[in-house]
Amino acid sequence: MNRRQFCKTSVAAGVAATFPLLAACGDKATMAVDVDTSIAAVALDGSAIELEKAAIKELTDAMQGPVMLADHADYNSARTIWNGMHDKHPALIARCLNSNDVCNAVSFARDNNVLLAVRGGGHSWPGKSVCEGGLMLDLSAMNTVEVNADDRRAFAGGGSLLNALDNAALEHGLITTAGVVSHTGVGGFTLGGGFGRLNRKHGLAVDNLMGVEIVTADGQVRHVTAETDPDLYWAVRGGGGNFGVVTQFEFQLHPFERKLLSGSIVWPIDQIRDVLEFYGEWAQGLVDDLYVGPAILTMPDGTGVVLMEVVYSGDPVVGEKLLEPLRNIGKPIDDSVGLQDYMIMQTQEDAAFGHGIRSYAKSGMVKEFTQGLVDAMIDSYVPDPRAALFSHTAGGAVSRVGELDTAFPHRNAELMLVFAGGWMDAEDDAGGIEAIRNSYYALEPFMGGYYTNINFDGEAAAGNYGPAYDRLARIKGNVDPDNLFRLNSNVKPKI
Ligand SMILES: Cc1cc2nc3c(=O)[nH]c(=O)nc-3n(C[C@H](O)[C@H](O)[C@H](O)COP(=O)(O)OP(=O)(O)OC[C@H]3O[C@@H](n4cnc5c(N)ncnc54)[C@H](O)[C@@H]3O)c2cc1C
Structure with a gap:
C-alpha cells in the first residue's frame, strides 16, 4: 500500500470508528x-x-x-x-x-x-x-437472477451481471448465451445484441430474450413480450437502451453439459499466415457446436502471438476429431484445449479486463473471411501490448434469424472483429487509442457496420441499423418522443 492509500484508509477507518452511528443512519440520512x-x-x-x-x-x-x-x-x-x-x-x-x-x-x-x-x-x-x-x-442493486427450471426460464434483474446469469442457470443444468467477461452487465450486453461462446448454437442473447419488464419515458412499467407489445419487443432486441429502463429480462434456457471441450491454441506470430489462411477455409463449414475465432495479441515483452479460442459444446469425442486439422497447423506453443468446466472459460479473461483499466475499442462486422482480409491482418500487425485484435464468431444460429426479425442488424456477419486495448496510465491514452485506430482503419475495407455496444466515437446509428432504422425511429417516437434515453447509440425519435 502506498502512502496516499494508507492515509485514505486510515482516515476512513478512523472516521468509521469515531462515528459508528454514521453507518447505522442509512444512506438517506447523509x-x-x-x-x-x-x-x-x-x-x-x-x-x-x-x-x-x-x-x-x-x-x-x-x-x-x-x-x-x-x-x-x-x-x-x-x-x-x-x-x-x-x-x-x-x-x-x-x-x-x-x-x-x-x-x-x-x-x-x-x-x-x-x-x-x-x-x-x-x-x-x-x-x-x-x-x-x-x-x-x-441499477447495480437490482442484480438477482432467478431460474424457473421447469419452464427453462431465467429472470435477471436490470443491473445483474453475466456471472450471476451463468451460475444461476448452470445450477439447473441449463444455460443461455452470455458474453466472455463475467463481470459485464446483462443489461447493456443484451439490449445491443449479446455475442457469446454459445451464439452459434443458441443465437445471440436477444434471440433468447422472451420478454422484458421496462419503464418507459412516461414512467409506466410495461410487461413486453411478442404478444403484449410486438413493436417494443422487437425494438429492445438490438436497439440498445433507447426505449426505456429494463428492470427485468426473461431468457430462454437450454439443457447444457457444463463440462465441455474448450481452451486456446496459441502460435508464435511468425506462423500467422498459416493459421489465418487455414482458418479462412476451414471456418466456412463449421458445425454450430463449434465456436472458434482468432485473436492477435502482443505480450508485455513485445512478442506477438496468434491464438484461436475454442469452445465445442457437443460430444467431446466428436469435438476432438473436428479440432484435429486446426491443431495440426504449424507448431503451437500452447494448447490448453481439454475437457473443462464452462465457467473456467467464462471467467478466464475477468482479471485481464479488470475494473479501472483505461480502455478504448472499435468493432466491425465481417461478412467473409477473405484472402484480402488475411493479408491485411498480417500486414497491419504492429507489435504493441496496448492493442489487440479479438473476434466473436457468429454464423450458425445467429445467421438463421431474419435480418429484420429483431432490431439487431448484422445477421449475415460471420465474425465480429473487436479492436481493443487497455492500459493503466492516462499518459498512454493517446498512443493506445492511435494504435487501436490504426489497426481498425487498416481492416476497415473488409468490414461493414459495427456493434452498437462498441460505439466509442459516436458513429451515427442510422446507417448501422440500415433497413431496421425507420421502424426503430417510429417506435422511439411513440415511447420516447423527447429522447430522454439519449446516452446510447442514439435513435432519433420519428414523430
Ligand atoms: C470487458 C468487456 C467485455 C465485453 N464482452 C462482451 C461480449 O463477450 N459480448 C458482447 O456482446 N459484448 C461484450 N462487451 C460489450 C458489452 O456488451 C457492452 O459494453 C454493454 O453495454 C455492457 O453492458 P452493461 O450493462 O455492463 O453496461 P452499462 O455501462 O451499465 O450500460 C451501457 C448502456 O446500456 C444501456 N443499459 C444497460 N443496462 C440497461 C437496462 N437495464 N435498461 C436499459 N438500458 C440499459 C444504457 O444505455 C447504458 O448506457 C464487453 C465489454 C467489456 C467492457
Whole structure:
C-alpha cells in the first residue's frame, strides 16, 4: 500500500470508528436536502440548469434506494464505471432497488429536463452509463437472477451481471448465451445484441430474450413480450437502451453439459499466415457446436502471438476429431484445449479486463473471411501490448434469424472483429487509442457496420441499423418522443 492509500484508509477507518452511528443512519440520512436551495446540473440538451433541492428531496422520499449527491459517502464508488477513462460527476445518482424506484427516477429526469444516464453493469466502453452533471440511474442493486427450471426460464434483474446469469442457470443444468467477461452487465450486453461462446448454437442473447419488464419515458412499467407489445419487443432486441429502463429480462434456457471441450491454441506470430489462411477455409463449414475465432495479441515483452479460442459444446469425442486439422497447423506453443468446466472459460479473461483499466475499442462486422482480409491482418500487425485484435464468431444460429426479425442488424456477419486495448496510465491514452485506430482503419475495407455496444466515437446509428432504422425511429417516437434515453447509440425519435 502506498502512502496516499494508507492515509485514505486510515482516515476512513478512523472516521468509521469515531462515528459508528454514521453507518447505522442509512444512506438517506447523509444527504443534505433540508436547505431550500438548488444544485447545478446539465439539461438534456447539454445546457446548464439548476435542480431544486426540494425536488430532490421529493425524489429521495419517494425512493426506497438512496439518492446520492456529491457529498454522499458512496457517491464516488457509485459514479465509477468499468472503464477508468470516464471520470464523470453526475449531479445526482439514484440507486434503484425496484421498479417503483426506477419509475420515480425516470419521472424525475423527465420532469426536470435533466440529462439521464442508465447504468446496468457499468461496462459501457464509451462510458454512456455515467454523465457529467446529469442524473445517473444506477441499477447495480437490482442484480438477482432467478431460474424457473421447469419452464427453462431465467429472470435477471436490470443491473445483474453475466456471472450471476451463468451460475444461476448452470445450477439447473441449463444455460443461455452470455458474453466472455463475467463481470459485464446483462443489461447493456443484451439490449445491443449479446455475442457469446454459445451464439452459434443458441443465437445471440436477444434471440433468447422472451420478454422484458421496462419503464418507459412516461414512467409506466410495461410487461413486453411478442404478444403484449410486438413493436417494443422487437425494438429492445438490438436497439440498445433507447426505449426505456429494463428492470427485468426473461431468457430462454437450454439443457447444457457444463463440462465441455474448450481452451486456446496459441502460435508464435511468425506462423500467422498459416493459421489465418487455414482458418479462412476451414471456418466456412463449421458445425454450430463449434465456436472458434482468432485473436492477435502482443505480450508485455513485445512478442506477438496468434491464438484461436475454442469452445465445442457437443460430444467431446466428436469435438476432438473436428479440432484435429486446426491443431495440426504449424507448431503451437500452447494448447490448453481439454475437457473443462464452462465457467473456467467464462471467467478466464475477468482479471485481464479488470475494473479501472483505461480502455478504448472499435468493432466491425465481417461478412467473409477473405484472402484480402488475411493479408491485411498480417500486414497491419504492429507489435504493441496496448492493442489487440479479438473476434466473436457468429454464423450458425445467429445467421438463421431474419435480418429484420429483431432490431439487431448484422445477421449475415460471420465474425465480429473487436479492436481493443487497455492500459493503466492516462499518459498512454493517446498512443493506445492511435494504435487501436490504426489497426481498425487498416481492416476497415473488409468490414461493414459495427456493434452498437462498441460505439466509442459516436458513429451515427442510422446507417448501422440500415433497413431496421425507420421502424426503430417510429417506435422511439411513440415511447420516447423527447429522447430522454439519449446516452446510447442514439435513435432519433420519428414523430
Ligand atoms: C470487458 C468487456 C467485455 C465485453 N464482452 C462482451 C461480449 O463477450 N459480448 C458482447 O456482446 N459484448 C461484450 N462487451 C460489450 C458489452 O456488451 C457492452 O459494453 C454493454 O453495454 C455492457 O453492458 P452493461 O450493462 O455492463 O453496461 P452499462 O455501462 O451499465 O450500460 C451501457 C448502456 O446500456 C444501456 N443499459 C444497460 N443496462 C440497461 C437496462 N437495464 N435498461 C436499459 N438500458 C440499459 C444504457 O444505455 C447504458 O448506457 C464487453 C465489454 C467489456 C467492457
